[in-house]
Amino acid sequence: MTAHSSGPQPRPSGGGDKRERILDAAERVFAEHGFYNAKVSEIARHARVADGTIYLYFKSKDDLLISLFESRMERVCADLEAAVSAVSGAQAKLQAFVRCYLEMVHRNPKVAEVLTIELRQSSKFMKEYSNPRFADLLKIVAQVVADGQKCGELVDGIPAPVAARMVFGLLDELALAWLLGRGEKFDIVRAADWVGALILRGLERRSVP
């Protein structure tokens, strides 16, 4: 995710509430119908604004999706940051990150569905958007891993940014499996222990080889 974002649309003044209403409506409509089938007119109806009003705030449906992503990811990163800061030690911080992430998926499946499934349906998002918020999320994990490696709590053979990618991939796939797997539902909050077991054991430095 390397190219440049086209930048935010200038916002009409005093329209904070309306913008939020449109984002909330988009979240519901994207989760219900999917990004490609979602109609801007239905989003407008849910937000109680005229169709044209949406284009005062967002250039296109892709831009609306990206703005929704940025708004939700800001909260997600703040929550993850808080969870990680509340404990000390790299292993405790990693476990806190994992638990916080999976609890958010469990608590807000509609948001998780947009972040995990609908976003990937936008070619623009996948291939053109630079995605600073996702970089922020990865940085939280990479920093914990780098600090843990530095102080000798974690093994240092795996580059911290790659370890962060792996941790995210693992959480993202479990979230996806849980969100889609209507038949074979497992307990996503309980899964935090399994993820924790795998990555903490995988990354901890051991005195006995």
Added chain:
Amino acid sequence: MTAHSSGPQPRPSGGGDKRERILDAAERVFAEHGFYNAKVSEIARHARVADGTIYLYFKSKDDLLISLFESRMERVCADLEAAVSAVSGAQAKLQAFVRCYLEMVHRNPKVAEVLTIELRQSSKFMKEYSNPRFADLLKIVAQVVADGQKCGELVDGIPAPVAARMVFGLLDELALAWLLGRGEKFDIVRAADWVGALILRGLERRSVP
């Protein structure tokens, strides 16, 4: 991925070559333009068939994508199965799986791009298709983990199907990062060692606690 596939289209007799040509062309066109922007007429042109011929073999563009996925995943699973069978012991098998998977991504970035990025742009694929091939891939890993747990080589706290999901998620995210990350390219084949380090250490049973 739980709902039913709509089933394969009956194939015109003697058209095996033509069908393969269409799949090869679709692979190129999807990877180049993305699933949503890909035009069936361009796929037809690359395959050297009339536009209408494509609909003798595939019901829709979604069906073409799903058939392409099934065809490529059949090969992918066969290669992974062979890599895993060639060695003994759960840890060696897991390492062989990881290496084989990442080498395939490196060797066939166009196929990997369709499997990792374009597929997810089809709502039909994500939400309606039962995806037996992907289940096959997960089963290869789950079986290795279950066998390793049974014989005491691997720790048994993590359910084997969940461990398989985690291993896949980790590989899929690294593949995605590598395919999209034109700026920050890392060595995807070298990454097999890092993935191996994380999951083997994470899953192995230790005599010393």
